[in-house]
Amino acid sequence: MTENSGQDAPRKKVSKKRAPDLNTVYTINADGSRNFLQVADVKGKWHLRRNIVYYLLLAVFLITPWLTIGGKPALHLNIPDRSAHIFGGTFTNQDFHLVFFLLIGAGLSIFVMTSLFGRIWCGFFCPQTMFMEGVYRPIERLIEGDRIARIRRNKGEASADKTARKFLKHVVFIALSWFFSVAFMAFFIPPHELITLLPFFPGHSTALIWSLFWTGMLYFDYSWFREQTCLIICPYGRLQSTLVDYDTVIIGYDEKRGEPREKGVKSGGDCIDCRRCVDVCPTGIDIRNGLQLECIGCTNCIDACDDIMDKIGLPQGLVRFDSSRGFETGKSQIFRPRFWIYAVVLLSLTALFVVRAGNRESFHITTMRSQGMPYTIDAGNIRNLYTMHLQNKTDEEKVYFISAADDALEGYEGVSYIIPQPRIALSALGDQQLTLFAIMPKSSYSLPEDFHFAFTDSATGVVQKNKVRFRGP
Ligand code: SF4
Ligand code: SF4
Structure with missing residues (x-):
């Protein structure tokens, strides 16, 4: 039996212990069933650094919707009003x-x-890793014990202790998932209003549905799907091989020093x-097999x-951050x-974004297509x-x-305009x-002629001219 075959699933018998290799996905058994990992805990300098980043990011996630800048929310997306x-x-x-600039900029970064x-990114900044390794996994360890205790308990017979721990873990996971889903919604519904609607969002069925949807997604992801999100769903891991080269600093095993093991x-x-x-790897791979798509750069294997x-009195760094060139x-x-090249393109895009964002117009005019003929003729006049x-x-x-506009249809005799609302608040x-x-x-009238209507912001005096075309028979 695999040492970690399903924490809650029925246990399956397999003839011999399986080791991670380069030809199969370790978290999926030969029969297609899940090989559920029981990841060992690890402490060390990288673990500490990662946790600092995780908890800072978590604080940013939870606090940002409550912050205001100049009386406005620091980050708020108003979908019904299509504003942010x-x-x-x-x-x-x-x-x-x-x-467009933001997405391209994020991709390039x-x-x-x-x-x-x-x-x-995956190891230190990705929300999937941050929540899994920074929140849900530590809680699982707290409730169900360390790796050995979890494996033993999962292998053992049903007992009150086992049931109680599993029940408590799932209750806490569901509660946390709901909390994070509500925290996420605070980017869309002002948080002061949001808390008055909890927990059932009376009169806001859309918000209730979204909160349940995200709670379900988070619970499913962090209680069961876990590393499969990185291995199966996330496209970034697959891009990795095209982005790294001989000089990219990766987490690797110093084969020259380590072999023959x-x-x-x-x-x-x-x-x-x-x-x-291997025991501490959250995706179940063996770093000694080289750089693999499944490696999310979490640094657990370095600390381990x-x-x-340290224990055997040899220098640290057999597994470390280094480039392929460095290892060789x-x-x-x-x-x-x-x-x-990447940096220049990124900086250019950033500069373009800053300029475009800084020069945004304070009001916008759109000419809409009118129905029917573009003009009518009435008592010898053409009316557009x-x-x-x-x-x-x-x-x-x-x-x-x-x-x-002052120069509208200049040179044409007898032109007049009807503006039913020359002042609009x-x-x-x-x-x-x-x-x-x-x-x-x-x-x-002789030929179609372009001219402008002028829109003036009374407070700033900014004028925008909107081009239209006068047409006739
Ligand atoms: S190989 Fe090391 S860095 Fe990569 S996912 Fe596994 S433990 Fe994390
Ligand atoms: S932790 Fe270090 S010593 Fe132990 S198997 Fe991995 S690379 Fe070898």
């Missing part, structure tokens, strides 16, 4: 093109990080084949091996052409109808004045549809 407050800026659906330090310290290389680095090296030659070269949409993109109430982030008319005697 992002660190002091107010964005509407008209700014959606900026998301991960490229740069991966090119330099392998899967450091022998049990005991008297002979062979420095690796005593204790398998401690350093601890073993003892020399590393971190900053290389690939990095500089224009339908426009005016949107206030700020958090303040605004008043706008609308008129034909719009609430914060408000919008309104407008109808405008331009009229020209048929005798003055």
Whole structure:
């Protein structure tokens, strides 16, 4: 039987103990069933550093929705109103093109990080790892004990102690999943309003459905699916092989120093084949097999091996962060052409984003297509109808004045305009549809001609001109 075959699932008999290899996924048995890992606990300098990062990220996640900048939420996405407050800026659906820069920038940042330090994102910053290793797994250990205790209990007969521990663990997991799902929703519903709606969101069935959905997803992921998310669902691991090169700093095993591995310290290389680095691996791989898609760069194997090296009186670093070049030659070269190319593209995109975000218009006008003929003829005059949409993109109430531009249809005799609402007040982030008319005697008309309507923000004096076309027969 595999040592870790299903914590809650019926146990299966397998003839001999399986070891991780490069040809199979260790967490899936030959018959397709799950080989549920019981990951051993580990302490060490990297464990400490990772936990500091995890708990900082967790604090940012929980606190950010409560923060305000200039009286506005620091980070709030208002889906019904199609607007967002992002660190002091107010964005509407008209700014959606900026998301392009953000997504490309985020992708490139991960490229740069991966090119330099392998899967450091996965091990230190990915929410999946942060919640799994920083929250759910420690709670599991607290309730069900260490790896040996968990394996023994799972192998053993049903007992009150076993049932009580499992029950408690799942209750805590569900409660935590619900808590994190609500915390996530605070980015979409103002948190002061959100807490008044808990736990059943009266009158907000959409919010209730989302809270249940996310609770279910988180519970499923962290109680059972776990490393399978990284191995099966996340596309990033598959990109890894195209992003790392000979100089990328990865977590690896110093084969030159460790081999030939022998049990005991008297002979062979420095690796005593204790398998401690395998027992602590949350994806169930053996780092001594080389860089593998399943490695999420969590550093557990470094701490585990350093601890073993300390115990047997050998220098730490048999498993360590180093480049393939470093492992082979003892020399590393971190900053290389690939990095500089990524960095220049990333900086250019960032600069473009800052410029575009900084020069955003405070109101937006869209000319909408009118139905039917673009013009009508009435008593010898050609009348054009224009339908426009005016949107206030700020958090303040605004008043706008609308008129034909000074040079509109210059040189045409007898032109007039009908602007039913030359003054419009719009609430914060408000919008309104407008109808405008331009009229020209048929005798003055020759060809279609472009002209502008002018929209003036009364508070700032900013004028935006909106181009339209006058058409006739
Ligand atoms: S923990 Fe270190 S010594 Fe033990 S098997 Fe792994 S690499 Fe070898
Ligand atoms: S091989 Fe090491 S760094 Fe990679 S996932 Fe396993 S324990 Fe973490």
